[in-house]
Amino acid sequence: MFLDFVAGWFSHDLAIDLGTANTLVYGRGRGLICSEPSVVAITSDNAGQSGQRVRAVGHEAKEMLGRTPGTIQAIRPIKDGVIADFEITEAMLRYFIQRAHNRGTLVRPRIVICVPPCITSVEKRAVRESALSAGAREVYLIEEPMAAAIGAGLDVTAPQGNMVVDIGGGTTDVAVISLSGIVTSRSIRVGGDKMDEAIINYIKRKYNMLIGERTAEAVKIDIGAAATHSKAATQEVKGRDLIAGIPKVIVATSDEIRESLVEPIHAIVETVHLTLEKTPPELAADIVDRGIMLVGGGSLLRDLDQVLRQETKLPILRSEDPYTAVVHGAGKALDNLGLLREVSLQ
Template identity: 55%
Template sequence: MLSFFTRFFSNDLAIDLGTANTLIYVNGKGIVLDEPSVVSMQRDPMGSGKNITLAVGAEAKKMLGRTPGTIEAVRPMKDGVIADLNVTERMLKEFIRKVNNNRFISTPRVVICVPCGSTQVERRAIRDSAYSAGASDVFLIEEPMAAALGAGLPVASPTGSMVVDIGGGTTEVGIISLSGVVHSQSVRVGGDAFDEAIVHYVRRNYGMMIGESTAEEIKKQIGSAFPGMEVTEMEVKGRNLAEGVPRSFIITSNEVLEALADPISQIVQAVRSTLEKTPPELGADIAERGLVLTGGGALLKGFDRLLAEETGLPVTIAEDPLTCVARGAGVALNEIGKLNSIFIMNP
């Protein structure tokens, strides 16, 4: 009776705990939270060594690069895994509180996504952070499987499906068949690496310092992965390193293409490597059906064309690729009993 009462007055959650953003799916409601994975904290003025949480999510991201010495804006996730356990727990607790509209509601079951290349220790840290945030039961699912579910691929069928999920911290490449990940590869390159590459390019070629939010805007507006597309340009403001004062300059899409060449080539190599290790029977399925792109990186102009040219396969961008992993985790949440085999055993 108590179990039924708890389940009735609870929100089962599916969480895409990403390096750049955290998305939360609630049973029956869909995605109810999509916020940056950022926490701003202030050092305790009494010198206790404890930090006071000031803001989480979108409000905290506004503070990145703009805080005084006593306030720090932190990204607790790095390369798809937890870099700061304590801060991650604070962030999850706050996000769950927002989802529950400040009401006390127990959260008995949580499905949470992990990179396929994460270690047992990293997976245990993610599981522990979810328990500390209020979950009483935690299920882990690999991101390629969640992405495939979110993209509507037939994961339970004996045919092979291929998904490439380009997130903020990692790119996950997976071959899916019979409710399992047959082969996968995780490279710690994603949207954040794109931004860093643009920052370094601007510093090296223009002698200018720009912040990560500016680099992200450049990527979104004129970034591309495929040569020969229409050349566009953008005016950018930054700090001239020689003079130490703000200056403006013009950067073109061809320059951004050059800046992104290295991280993009790492992703292409991961896709090729995965294809080379795919069993022949599944390889034939993938040659016919192609691969599906998910994650924020799928929105980089020309990435689908580049992968199609490099692999010779049909490439499709999933519908709403940014939310694919979270929605797929939601599918798993709704079918916990039927899809039990897709979850990772306790680390």
């Protein structure tokens, strides 16, 4: 116990939100240390698995997405909210932990990692082992919606219902939390990535033009919206003409982009409805009073809150910083060991 206390004093404990799109690291007593895309670039020049070498992680690797020559591969190791490539995920974790960990201290850090609510026990073990082998002393796992709720300032330990909707890159997680536990939750593999895909497909169908993932994301962020009455705007979009095979530029309107996003947005609204249907009545009554808390980068889509308000007739709140709610929640749990033990997974 005493040793534990001393170790806690000297180590630099970390909270990590391992997201599909972005990985964020929070250091105890230091705040947010880094926020980088969850992308790893590897070179495989010495043929075979063992020849793989991590060439870049984060921003630098994201720049390479869709622009790599044959010998370099830019990989997003977490797809649809689940770990698709364990080796690369471990390499990424190691990179972030080593970068955040103060080399001056000998004590290895205690690490809290946020995981999707639907994580299997095999995946849980894999995440734990990756973090341990990447240098952790102790590993705690917290479900992302729980961390998000703590980060958004909700009192998760109280006997009252709180609904959190986390629209990330890979998944949208909807959860109702009460008494430090998740009472009902639902996840769909629809989030920012599916919105980008929908834009790519729309432009392909309508203009016979192929655009890249990064271009689609930029269009979504700049002129994308969820509702019809959003302010009209246009934007030049560059890609490759599928028939002539040469580069091409079109001007897309916000109406077109809204139209292309109808399906993913409908899926998100439906998931909120289905979760509400499964919510015990006392907790549902709490949600009527307290509303729904939106977090995650995808929740920044223009007018998405309005659409949800219209569809559910409930108050919709947006967390102050939707990108960092999860990692800040995990960070708060790191500061309060009692809370951490209560909300973390076994």
